[in-house]
Amino acid sequence: MTEWTDPDTFAQALEQVEIKEKGNCFEDFEEGDVIEHDPGLTLTQFGNEQWMGQTLNHDPAYWRTDAAEERGFDEPPVHPDYLTAATLGITVEDLSEKGGYFLGRTDVRFPTAPVYTGTELHVESEVVNCATSSSRPNYGIVSWRTRGKDAETGEVLCSYERTNMIPRREPVATDGSGKRTDGGTTTAEADDGPDLPEEFVTPEGGYFEDFVDALEEAKDRDAAVAYRHERGRTQDDVTVASLPLSTLNTAKQHHNVDEMADSPSGNIVTYGDVTRSTALGHARSDERTWREVGFDDESFHTFVAVGDTVYAFTRVIEAENDASSDEAGTVTFEHIAFNQNDEPVYSGTRTAEIRKRSN
Numbered sequence: 389m390t391e392w393t394d395p396d397t398f399a400q401a402l403e404q405v406e407i408k409e410k411g412n413c414f415e416d417f418e419e420g421d422v423i424e425h426d427p428g429l430t431l432t433q434f435g436n437e438q439w440m441g442q443t444l445n446h447d448p449a450y451w452r453t454d455a456a457e458e459r460g461f462d463e464p465p466v467h468p469d470y471l472t473a474a475t476l477g478i479t480v481e482d483l484s485e486k487g488g489y490f491l492g493r494t495d496v497r498f499p500t501a502p503v504y505t506g507t508e509l510h511v512e513s514e515v516v517n518c519a520t521s522s523s524r525p526n527y528g529i530v531s532w533r534t535r536g537k538d539a540e541t542g543e544v545l546c547s548y549e550r551t552n553m554i555p556r557r558e559p560v561a562t563d564g565s566g567k568r569t570d571g572g573t574t575t576a577e578a579d580d581g582p583d584l585p586e587e588f589v590t591p592e593g594g595y596f597e598d599f600v601d602a603l604e605e606a607k608d609r610d611a612a613v614a615y616r617h618e619r620g621r622t623q624d625d626v627t628v629a630s631l632p633l634s635t636l637n638t639a640k641q642h643h644n645v646d647e648m649a650d651s652p653s654g655n656i657v658t659y660g661d662v663t664r665s666t667a668l669g670h671a672r673s674d675e676r677t678w679r680e681v682g683f684d685d686e687s688f689h690t691f692v693a694v695g696d697t698v699y700a701f702t703r704v705i706e707a708e709n710d711a712s713s714d715e716a717g718t719v720t721f722e723h724i725a726f727n728q729n730d731e732p733v734y735s736g737t738r739t740a741e742i743r744k745r746s747n
């Protein structure tokens with residue numbers, strides 16, 4: 389009789405059997421395909437608070453009923469970062485579980501806000517672009533438009549376009565040009581040397597007027613409104629493995645040390661949405677956020693792993709008096725997350741309504 393658990397026998401069996409594969413390769417995606425994602429997730433208070441607590445998003449309006457009501461919410465709502473991460477997490481099994489890199493995302497919007505805990509999320513994605521990678525023969529580059537909906541009403545709660553590198557079943561010849569088509573810079577272009585303004589202006593406080601004043605001070609001078617935030621968050625098992633799994637994100641990059649040992653990072657890496665939410669948490673701790681409006685041009689520049697520390701840098705781009713409430717104005721920021729070696733790991737623009745000083 390076969391002794392299946394005899395180590396030699398078992399090792400040979402493992403060599404000979406087929407693997408029941410998970411996930412899809414580049415060749416499985418075709419522009420126009422619509423994928424209804426099977427996993428669903430109820431946006432719970434526990435999930436929301438766990439996400440916000442671990443990423444240092446401590447805005448009281450998302451934690452305390454009195455602070456929520458004061459900001460015009462019925463109760464503490466689901467945080468937009470948790471909603472975004474959960475919308476993406478649910479898609480990973482179908483879109484990117486095979487591996488590859490989360491490169492970037494744009495047009496992140498929240499058409500129905502606020503969202504309250506207890507809402508069940510149903511997510512669908514449409515393949516909008518499949519491109520050959522000119523630098524990596526083993527990968528293609530796929531973009532999807534994803535919509536996270538209220539499963540009961542069908543209302544879109546979160547929507548965005550995301551781009552990943554996705555492994556090919558068969559490598560293809562590439563032109564090796566490494567030329568980007570998304571407006572980003574290649575390494576060669578970035579090597580021209582720093583081209584920074586002479587002065588940096590820091591807003592005095594976190595109210596809308598402080599950003600307006602700082603932009604006014606920088607105007608007509610060789611100056612930028614830019615500053616760094618003091619807080620940092622070192623990545624641990626909770627942020628790297630637990631948070632993505634809590635959003636049903638099955639990417640092996642975050643929880644399978646064995647598989648990742650031979651990857652470029654050599655280890656499991658932080659979910660892009662954790663890195664980004666942590667940096668945004670640092671930035672929000674230095675401002676009086678009223679509402680989140682949206683995010684564009686998000687890019688993940690390099691890996692973050694257990695032991696790395698995520699810091700944040702902010703540049704203020706513009707401020708407009710218009711907002712959904714008279715109590716706020718609208719500010720556009722560029723946020724850059726960076727690690728303990730001062731390397732950028734994430735960048736993106738964020739539009740948020742920022743509270744005005746009361747008269």
Ligand SMILES: C/C(=C\C(=O)SCCNC(=O)CCNC(=O)[C@H](O)C(C)(C)COP(=O)(O)OP(=O)(O)OC[C@H]1O[C@@H](n2cnc3c(N)ncnc32)[C@H](O)[C@@H]1OP(=O)(O)O)C(=O)O
Nearest residue numbers: 484489490491492521522523566568639659660688689690
């Ligand atoms: C969710 C989820 C997974 C995760 O969350 S993984 C964690 C978050 N993501 C990362 O940690 C990736 C960090 N990025 C990197 O390590 C490097 O960018 C990477 C992927 C190793 C590539 O770096 P390279 O310097 O080798 O290459 P390039 O910068 O030239 O880019 C390679 C090709 O990709 C194209 N590309 C880059 N960024 C974008 C973008 N934002 N949008 C569109 N395309 C982009 C670039 O143009 C290059 O194209 P080629 O045709 O020249 O190959 C999950 O599983 O979903």
